[in-house]
Structure formats: structure tokens, C-alpha cells
Amino acid sequence: MRKLLLAGLLALSLVLAAPLAQAQEKKEISVGSTVYYMTEFITLMVEGMQAEADELGVKLTILDANNDASTQLSQVENLIASKSDVILVAAVDADAIVPALDMAEQANIPLTGVNMLMNTDKPYYYAGPNDVEAGELEAQYVVDAIGGKGNVVILEGPIGTSAQLQRLEGNMNVLKNYPDVKILAQKPANWNREQALNTMENWLQTYPGEINGVISHNDEMALGAIQALEAKGIKLPVGSVDAIKDACQAIKEGRLDATVFQDAHLEGRLGVRVAYQVATGNPPPERINFIKMELITKDNVDKLLDTIYK
């Protein structure tokens, strides 16, 4: 009998989970969203999404695809089945999300994008960062800091992700204009501080005294690289992307030189707003809505430290 009881409890656990779900009222607009993974950045973005949804009186569901493209497709299927009015996607992969657009089209539910562009010719509405611009801004900063000549290394994001591809594209857009700047090495450290630390240590061994600047695709990796540099007593210009709190403090302390701010909260708000406008039949004038990317240095870092990171 105890086993039966246990079985009952298991089923009950699902029923008990029900109050966790938001109340189901069909009159209000419902936005079903799936985001690629709950990173610190996405968590901030999701807070912005929720804030905007609350203001608009929209019901928002947020699913986490755990960085798996196939899981994300399943979630889109489930959101279609649950009759969301609009589906908002921060894609795991720019190519692999394309079937979701087809599914949504067939189900006659609009699908809009946030944070990650989709690799398709089909028109869709989007709000998010301009990662190519971010890559250009950080590379330009580092190139200027080393006087337009010298050797740089690049710490890349996970291979094949849109952010890695686009930030690298931005890096290259700048670097190709400077024949005297040589890329000594480039390697993915997967957004990871410790991996970047190890990679930078190895580079310092391989190219002693030859590295003049570091370009990193995100702050975590930049901070790892800086730890490796500091351990050797070296100070080099480091450019980065994201402007997380740790990075802003590092800039304030003079350990990091520059990062590019992508306002996660604003991005989340804009994502939900665009989705809402599309669902209610008043889409924004432009399909692709880039949020402004901003270079953060010692000169303007206080603006972030005094507001969102207070």
C-alpha cells in the first residue's frame, strides 16, 4: 500500500505544482516565451520582460531551453498547443530556430525574436542587441589603445553561437583595417572565467612579452584573462562585452579598460513590447529593433554602478 501512496504522492506533486502556474484567464494577451538558458544576463532580461508584461497587463510564461535547440522546438510546440497569443523566442541557435517560425506560421500565431537574430529570409519582428556593433566597439577600443599596431589575442564565446559569430565578425571588421595589428591567437573559452584564465596563462607562456592587447567576447572571460595577467604583473588593454556588475567594478578599479553595455532590462522590456504590439495588430514600424550598444570606460562607468548595479 505504501507504494500506491507514493505513486499518489507523485501525481499529487504535479497537481501541487499547479498554483505555481499563473492563473489562466483567456481574455488577456498571453505571451509565451522560451529563452536559451538562464545566464546572469538572461535573468536580468527576464526581469525586464516581466516588468513590461506587468505594466501592459500581459500574461507572460517563460521557459528555459537549457541551451538545447531541440528542447526549444518542443517548447514552441507546447506554447502553440497552449494557445499563446504570441511566442517570443531568445533562440538557442540562429539556424535551428527556423522550423519554429514555420510551425508558428502554420498555427497562425506570430513569433517574434529577442536577443538573438534568426537566420532566415522570412520577415519577423525582433528586439535585441547589435552584436556586430559590440564586436566593433571593443575591437576599436583595443586597437586605439595599442596605437594601431601590435599583437592581440581573442577570447571567443562557444563556437557556433550567434553571439560568438557576430562579435567575431565585428572584431574582424575593425582589425582588417589595421594591417599592423596581428592576431597572435584566438580560442573559445566558452564564456567561462576559469577557462579564460587557463587559456591566457598558456598564451603568456607561448608568447612571452609579445601580446599587446586582449579582445574578449564577454566579461567573464575578460576577468579571467585579467587574473592571469595580474598574476604575472602585466597590464594590457582589455576590451570586453556585456558590462556585468563585476566588470563595471573592475573598470572602476582600473583593472579592465572597456566593455560594451547591452541593457538587458531594456532589451527584455522591448522584446515583450514588440511581441505585444504584434499580437494586438499594431506592429512597430521597423521589423529589426536594435537596442543601442554603448562603450563603457572609466569615464562613464559610474552611470551603471550608480543605477542598475547600486
Next chain:
Amino acid sequence: MGEALNVSRGGRGGSGPEGSFSWKQFLLKYNIILILMLICLALSIYTNRFLNQENLINITRQVSINGILAVGMTMVVLTGGIDLSVGSLVALSGVVTAVLLRDHHMAIPMVVVVSVLVGLVMGSLNGYFVAYCRAAPFVVTLAMMTAARGMTYVYSKGRPISPLPADFLFLGKGNLWIVPIPVIIFFLTFLLGVLILRHLRIGRYIYAVGGNETAAVVSGINAKRVKLFAYCFSGLLCGLAAIILTARVSAGLPQAGQSYELDAIAATVIGGTSLAGGRGRLWGTLVGALLLGVVNNGLDLMEITSFYQQIVKGVIILGAVLLDSKRHSA
């Protein structure tokens, strides 16, 4: 499936007399189906979006990749082993598939054969090191998991590979009447697994080797060959799953398949297969895979935010396994 159950119990002694029917025995034996039904019932009561044709088809489509991998995983676990490399092998076969289609314009049937062969070859390496070099399965397949992921990155140069021909995408998105192609492939795979475990000699050998390897060897079974077979089969199914995954997401993704081994192991264990080997049933794995799929789908439909979903899923996996351990100690 009574026969399979008898066989499966062969190594460890059955629980209770067969023949005389008792509800208690029945419920204990099929508790996993019972849980699945209870969860379905709870979901149907809670939301009217669960129990309809479209959603049920969604669920079966969503479980097919994990289901296929879990069939291979069950085979390996029955021998007392484990295969941690399945996610990486799916990714490797997937990018090979995509490159052959996009850059070499190879005919689709040939691509399917090559993808399955890639999985088979990598699986045979797993099997060789486990069976003939007596290395621990956990370590061998962990090494393969890392190495195969690396090969995937090298082969794809780390980039997603697309576009792929529309004919090929049919394998992931298409339907035969209303049944999705992935579901048909999964079902055929399951039948093949049942055929092997129930009706072929190698199937009985798998149970024997997993139950008591020494006894199996003494009674003349070539335990090495049996293990090699299990890992080859698991690898082969990775190649098959890769076809579906690649067609479903319409791209060869170098980072695809991460942690798929854990889902396959979860389905296997929820289905009642013992990680110690020698005891388990393929239909249990089927129900285990369905259970995971229903829970994923149901929590999405209930619009429960992902953080809570993982807690609920953890509770369900643990609960199902506890229930099963009670059954076997009863």
C-alpha cells in the same frame, strides 16, 4: 511481455509466484504505467490543452529522439555498463550528415546509412575498450564523449551547418498520415530492441552477462562479444537519432545533444532497468521516456516557469526510482 519479464528476472530470482493473479502483484509490476496514467489524469483535469490529438502527437514527437537513445542505453545498462557518449555521438553523426547533404549533395538514403555507420564505428570503439581492454565503461564512454565532441567541432569548424535540402527535413518534420516520421522511426527501433532482447539468443546473453558475468562465461557465453554488441547497437542508434535531430532543427549543430545521455539514462532507470545490470525491460524504458516527455510537456502547458519545472522533474525521477527499488525489495 510476460516472457520477457521471466527472462529478465532470470538472473536474480523472481518476485512472487507467477500464474495466480493478485492486484497487489499487478500494481507492483506495472507501477510505472500507473504513475504515467495518474500524471496524465492530473494534467487532463488541470488543463484542457493536454488531452487532445495535436498535443499527444507533439508529445510522441518530442520523446522520439530520447526514446531511440534510451533503447540503446537500456541494452548497454543491461550488460552492467553505461554509455555517456551518446550526446556527443549524436552531434558527430549530425554534422557529418549535414556536411554530406550540403557540401557533397549525397543522396538521402546514403546519408542515412553513413550517419548510422559513423555511430556504429564510434560505438564499436566504446565496446572494444570496455570488452577487450577491460576498461571501466564510465571512463571509456566519458573519454569518447569528450573526444567525439572535439571531432564534431573539428569537422564542422565549429559552425552550424545549414541550409539542408527540403526533402531531408521531411524525416524530422513530416508525417505519415498523422503520425510524425520520428515517431515511426522510434517505434520501429523499439520493436527491433524487443526482437533482440526477447527473441534472439544475443538478447538472453545480454541479460546473462549483466546478471552474473562469471556464470555467463562459465556457461560458454562470449561475454566480450555480447558487450561489444551492446555498445555498437547504442552507437548505431545515435546515428539514427542524429538524422532525426538534424532534420528537425534543419541544421547540423556542433553543440547539439549535450546532456542527452542523462535523459536516456533517466528514461532507462525510471523504466525499472537496474544500473547494476541484468535486470530490466524495454517496455519500461518506453514508459520512462514517455513519462519524461509528458512531464516536460505538461509543465510547459501549465505555464510553470522553468526554475520550478526542474524541481518537479527531479522529484518525479527520484520518486519513480524509489518506487522501483521498493518493488524489487518487496
